[in-house]
Amino acid sequence: MLSSVHASRLEVAGDLLSLLRDTTTEPRTDTQLEALTLAVAADLPVLLWGEPGIGKTAALQQLAEALDLPLTTVIASVHEPSDFSGLPVVGDDPAAQGVPMAPPDWAVRLARGGRGLLFLDELSTAPPAVQAALLRLVLERRVGALRLPAGVRIVAAANPRSSAADGWELSPPLANRFVHLQWRHDHDVVVRGLGGTWPRASLPWLDPERLPEAVTFARRAVCGLLTARPDLVHRLPNNEAHRGGPWPSPRSWEMALCLTAFATAADASKDALSMLVRGTVGDGPGLELLAAMDRMDLPDPEALLADPATAELPQRGDLRQAVLDGVVAAVRKRPEKERWDAAWALLVRALETGAPDLVVVPASTLAALRRPDWKVPAAIERLAGVVSLGRKADEVAARVAG
Structure with missing residues (x-):
């Protein structure tokens, strides 16, 4: 009688737990989730960095x-190197057949299923020997003698060394194989999720029609930057x-190129693309790549000189400055009276529509x-005050500095 009462109470407890786990999803802008799903779609290994308890798992x-x-889910820190490199299995005739490396059961299940999400948790607490064994898994998708099918995606999670129990820095070869995403909690997302509604991942x-354009754009951006900055x-x-995070190498630049193409074809947000490229090649090189992409979208100086009256100039100050500098450089390269006058008309338009x-x-x-022999255009009079004020400001600044 007592056992049946306990069982009944456990059933009620189970019902309550089921209700607590019963959540829904909704479309919601989430840059982190957008970046993560883009990297998963691109079939690149992702490493989520974040403090314990913020919801990575x-x-x-x-x-x-x-x-x-x-x-x-595989907890990397509690496994041996052989769990990833495979256990040797001696057959009937090792001299003739060799000694195959048997994969663990979780790898066999993934291979049989043909698809899945492999989650390598607590990567930063895995000792160096285990990290070394993970190199082949992350790069070649091999576990022992078994190759994981193309339908398997790899995502890992790690805590910063300052908050990890017995944490290790990631080895540079392993770190350079991941797209590193900094995972932070969003107050609104957490509150909404605890209320039963989480953002929907998809x-x-x-766009099939944009695929060739996306590849061309990504190659131009990456190759153009690396040509200028070898x-x-x-x-x-x-x-x-820093070696345990994102840093530039031919491998990580290839990942950045791939992610740029995917983001372009998907018309992803600039914030998501920023997270991805900085998560592959690091903050400095990543920001340089983003700036190079912005410059690629700038209007052609020759087109602006051909029709200055209808020219559309960028609203962002740095991009507008780059366009105006490009126009002046184009006139310097081929100085002609008509082009010189057109450049003055563009500067007047810039004065009227910006800082x-x-x-x-x-x-x-x-x-x-x-x-x-060039007559001064009337447009210069509208700019004379601005230029003289600028010169006076420079003279004052020089005197103060002196």
Whole structure:
């Protein structure tokens, strides 16, 4: 009688737990989730960095459910190197057949299923020997003699060394194989989720018609930057902690190129793309790549000189400055009276639609390009006050500095 009463009470407790686990999802802008799903779609290994208890594991569980992928969780720190490199199995004739490396059961299940989400948790607490064994798994998708199918995606999670129990810095070879995403909790998302509604994870929709354009854009951006900055092709950080994060190498630049193409084809947000490229090649090189992409979208100086009356200039100050500098450079390269006049018309348009200080340097440079037989256009009168004020400000600044 007593046991049946206890069983009944446990059933009621189970019902309550079921109600607590009963949650729904909703479409919601979430940059972290957008970046994560883009990297998963691109079939690149992702490493989520974040303090304990902020929901990294929960995010992976929701992602697996939303993408209808079986989730396999492996706690890296409690495994031996042989759990990833395989256990030797001696056959009937080792001299003739060799000694195969048997994979663990979780790898066999993933291979049989043909698809799934492999979650490597607590990566930063795995000792160096285990990290070394993980290299082949992350890069080649091999566990012992078994190769994981293409339908398996790999996501890992790690805590910063300062908050990890007996934590280790990631080895540079292993760190350079991941897209590193900093995972932070969003107050609104947490409150809404505890209320029963979490953001919905979904794979990005890639526009089939934009695929060739996306590849071309990504290659132009990455190759253009590395042509101008060859020192960024490979730069191993001197600091041990930085070596365990994202840093530029041919491998990580290839990942950045792939993610740029996916983000372009999916029309992803710039914030998500920023997280991804900085998570592959590091903050400095990543920001340089983003700036190079912005410059690629700038209007052609020759097109602006051909029709200055209808020119559309960027609203962002740095981009507008780059456009005006490009126009002046184009006139310097081929100085003609008509082009010189058109450049002055563009500067007037910039003065009327943006910050006056942005035209000071281009106007001064353009004035210096005047030939003796060129008449001064009337447009210069509208800019004279701005240029003179700019010069006076420079003189005052020079006197103060002196």
